[in-house]
Amino acid sequence: MTKSESPIVVIYAHPTPGHSRVNRPLAEALASQPHVDVRDLYRRYVDYDIDVVAEQRALAAADTVVLQYPVHWYNVPPLLKLWLDEVLEYGWAYGPGGTGLRGKSMLAVASTGGTFDSYGPEGNHGHPIEAFLLPLEQTARLCGMDWLPPLVLHDADNTNAQVLAEHIAHVCRRIGAHGDSQEAAGAEVRG
Structure with a gap:
């Protein structure tokens, strides 16, 4: 099986990976996993x-x-x-004949600059992070995909090395298990 035929495809998008404390090392860790194809959009396109x-x-x-x-x-x-x-186009991903993604799963692995507490009714952002992920969830559903509980690391710029290492290990386990019931729940890390 080649990387282009991997059962797990990671669509990695970080406009400034050189400034990334979380996403770049996470993408590197995921790329080292068997059966994982990391597609770095900002490098590729x-x-x-x-x-x-x-x-x-x-x-x-x-x-x-x-x-x-x-x-x-x-x-x-x-x-x-x-x-x-562009990729999830009508007739391929959804709509008449659009079965290209049906039955697959989608998982969001995101990082935020804001703290865990800033995402909630009393926080700066006024809503939980799930409210901002709703368009992705609906996209997955429209394409006939299963939406998996997201993994979010909050306060990414201030996260200490131990929390960062634990987050990367958790994401790698979760992606490696992609369907194992013990790893099915999403997680938000306070950072």
Whole structure:
């Protein structure tokens, strides 16, 4: 089995990976896992010209699609949004004949700059993180995918090395288990 035929495809999107304390080391750890294909969008598509056929081919061979990214203005980074718009096209991912993703799973692995407490009714952001992930959840459902409970690391810029290492290990276990009931619950790390 080649990396392009991996049952787990990680769509990694970090616009400035050199400044990443969480996502870059996590992507590197995931890339070392067997049966995991990490597709670094910002390295692969520096010109934003996405190879839709290649991306759809990778997704078609996968059982689980992981979206790994830092939260930007309550959303995914711009290239990941473009990727979603272009790759998950009508007639392939949803709509008449759109069965390319049906029966697969989607997992969001996100990091935030805000603290755990800032995501809630009393916090700066006024809503839990799940409210900001709702468009991804609905996208998965529209495409006939199972939405897995997300994994979120809060306060990523201030997370100590031990919490970061534990988060990376947890994500690697969860992705390696991608369906094991013991790892089925999502997690939010306070950082």
